Amino acid sequence: MTPPEVLRRRLENQALTRAGFRKPEDVVAWFGAVQAQDYLGSLWALGLRTKDATEAGVEAAEARRAIVRTWPMRGTLHFVAAADVRWMTRLLAPRVIARNAARIRREVDVDTRVIARCRDIVTRALEGGRRLERSAIYAAFEARRIRTDRSRGLHIVGWLAMEGTLCLAGRSGKQHTFTLLEEWIPPAARLERDAALAELATRYFSSHGPATIEDFTWWAGMTVKDAETALEAASPRLAREAIGDREYFWGIARPPFATRSRDKLAPRVKLLPGFDEYTVAYADRALLLARGKRMRTMGLLSPVVVVDGQVAGTWKRSFEKASVKLAVKLLRPLTRAEKLGFGTAAQEFGEYLDRPVTLPRNITRG
Numbered sequence: 001m002t003p004p005e006v007l008r009r010r011l012e013n014q015a016l017t018r019a020g021f022r023k024p025e026d027v028v029a030w031f032g033a034v035q036a037q038d039y040l041g042s043l044w045a046l047g048l049r050t051k052d053a054t055e056a057g058v059e060a061a062e063a064r065r066a067i068v069r070t071w072p073m074r075g076t077l078h079f080v081a082a083a084d085v086r087w088m089t090r091l092l093a094p095r096v097i098a099r100n101a102a103r104i105r106r107e108v109d110v111d112t113r114v115i116a117r118c119r120d121i122v123t124r125a126l127e128g129g130r131r132l133e134r135s136a137i138y139a140a141f142e143a144r145r146i147r148t149d150r151s152r153g154l155h156i157v158g159w160l161a162m163e164g165t166l167c168l169a170g171r172s173g174k175q176h177t178f179t180l181l182e183e184w185i186p187p188a189a190r191l192e193r194d195a196a197l198a199e200l201a202t203r204y205f206s207s208h209g210p211a212t213i214e215d216f217t218w219w220a221g222m223t224v225k226d227a228e229t230a231l232e233a234a235s236p237r238l239a240r241e242a243i244g245d246r247e248y249f250w251g252i253a254r255p256p257f258a259t260r261s262r263d264k265l266a267p268r269v270k271l272l273p274g275f276d277e278y279t280v281a282y283a284d285r286a287l288l289l290a291r292g293k294r295m296r297t298m299g300l301l302s303p304v305v306v307v308d309g310q311v312a313g314t315w316k317r318s319f320e321k322a323s324v325k326l327a328v329k330l331l332r333p334l335t336r337a338e339k340l341g342f343g344t345a346a347q348e349f350g351e352y353l354d355r356p357v358t359l360p361r362n363i364t365r366g
Contacts, residue, residue, distance in 0.1 A: 001243055003287050006210050007309030012276050013207055013255055015049040016270055016306075020257020021239035024050050025081055030255075033078040033088065034205035035280050036069050039176070041273030041303065042079060047352045048270070054304075055353055062170045069168040069184060071161045074221035075100065085181070086164065087191040092221060093162035108152040110159070118146060118156050119165055123180065131169045173179055197226060198233035203249070204240050208281050209250025216249075218220045254334035267339030269324075270306045271349055279304060279311070279319035291334065293331050305330070307338055317349075324350060325358040339363050 001009075011017050021027045024046040028034050036042035046061075047053035061067050068085045072078055073092040080088055105111045118141060125140045126132060132140075137157065138148040148156070157178070160166045169179040174241040191199060204216050231249070232240075238249045272278055279288060279300050288300060288311045295311065305313040305328060313330035327348055334342060342363050350357035 001210065003243075004309070006243070006248065007287060009210055009250060010208065010278065011268065011309050013209055013250065015255070017268060018257060019051050019053070020255070022055070023051045023066070024061040026050075028067045028079050029081040029084065030203070031207045031277055032084070032200060033072055033080050034277055035076060035275045036079045037077040039069075039275045041275060042069075044273045044349070044352065045276050046079070048272075048348065051211050053352055059170070062168075065185060068181075070166075070181070071096075071158055073219075075158065075162070082185045083188045085185060086166070086188060087196045088200070089162065089164050091193065091196045093164075095223070096221060097159060097162050104155050104159075108150060108155055110152060110155050111166070113158065114146065115159055115163075117144070119160060119163075121146070122160060122166060122178075124211070126166075126178070126180045127183070129179070129183055130286055131172065131179045133172065133175045133177055137178060175358060194229075194233060197230035201227075201230035201234035202237050204251045204281075205234065206251030206253070206255070208277065209238075210248035211250070211282060212246055212248055215282040215284065216341055219281045244350070245290050267335070267338045267341050268306075269338055269345045271342075271345045272304050273308055274303045275301050276304075278306070290332075297332070305342065307341070308336070312338070316320075319355075321359070323356045323358055326355055326360055326363075328360045328362060330362060334363065 006352065015021060015027065015030070021030070027049045028045045034042060043055055043058045047055060047058045062069060066078045066082055067076060068082055069079050070085060070089065071090040072080050072085065075096045077127040085318055101111070121140050121144055122137060125137070129318045134153070134157065138153045141153065142149050142158070156168060164181055166178050167184055169177045169184055171177065200220060201216060204219060205211060208215070208219070213227055213231055216231065217224055220227065237252055239252050240247055240249045248363065279285065285300055289295060290310050299314060300311060302314045303316060304311045305315055312332060312334065313328055315326055315328045318325045318327070343359060346359055
């Protein structure tokens with residue numbers, strides 16, 4: 001494989017050559033987990049991979065409990081399929097808790113005794129299917145003389161989510177709410193550790209491949225030893241190829257949504273949200289930039305314009321009454337064909353938001 005072939009296969013496996021999924025939960029299950037600390041951006045990440053998606057329709061998947069937003073891995077918010085949230089959190093989150101425990105104790109005086117008290121408080125406050133905003137949870141802690149200032153409340157809530165007590169439960173108006181995971185999500189089959197490792201590796205390399213074991217280790221936030229064990233267990237379902245001094249892996253089975261024909265004359269242009277799996281899920285992001293182009297890591301993780309697999313610039317949106325206006329900062333001028341592709345991508349975004357889109361001048365002129 002050449003680098004362009006790696007990118008082409010990633011685009012296909014990440015459902016970016018065509019929106020091949022029927023439901024947002026199908027996207028999440030395929031990926032294993034979809035990074036979601038930028039809430040509106042993560043909705044678009046699911047929407048651009050789902051047929052005829054709208055923002056309201058994607059958010060409805062969370063409301064009907066088909067997907068869950070919580071902290072299963074790397075101490076970062078992700079969407080996870082309801083059937084996967086328990087085994088994935090159980091597999092990956094304890095390492096994050098253990099790694100951060102001393103620092104949290106030192107910085108904000110939160111330890112296992114504080115967490116035990118807070119667990120009892122939120123269980124009593126939320127049992128029976130109740131949902132509370134973060135401020136209400138903080139108020140319940142403060143009423144029991146547990147401070148939540150100086151990010152103390154954030155650390156407590158995050159810890160409780162990573163241990164499987166809490167999860168997010170959609171929005172009430174504009175505010176996100178929390179509830180008890182065990183009450184919010186129906187019971188699901190339990191995966192033992194070895195099976196969970198194999199399943200995680202299969203999901204990652206099938207949806208993100210071709211990728212390296214270093215990419216997988218970073219994405220999952222696991223030890224090298226666990227990553228090697230997971231890769232070995234998943235190997236019957238994976239293909240591999242050496243490129244230079246690195247070995248790449250991907251799923252043997254073609255994705256059900258794979259593109260059957262390729263129009264080599266039409267560049268593939270996508271407007272990706274910030275922290276999209278296409279940009280965030282790899283330890284090595286060098287392939288994302290053309291030779292001679294540079295961008296800081298946070299620039300790559302911003303909303304980006306991708307042309308044939310490589311980042312060509314960043315974009316942002318702003319609302320104007322009933323429309324949405326796009327602004328673009330390009331790394332290079334786009335060709336006429338690429339501008340047409342940008343227009344198509346912008347139209348898809350407008351349909352998702354159910355708003356007409358105003359294109360930026362550096363796309364429309366020339």
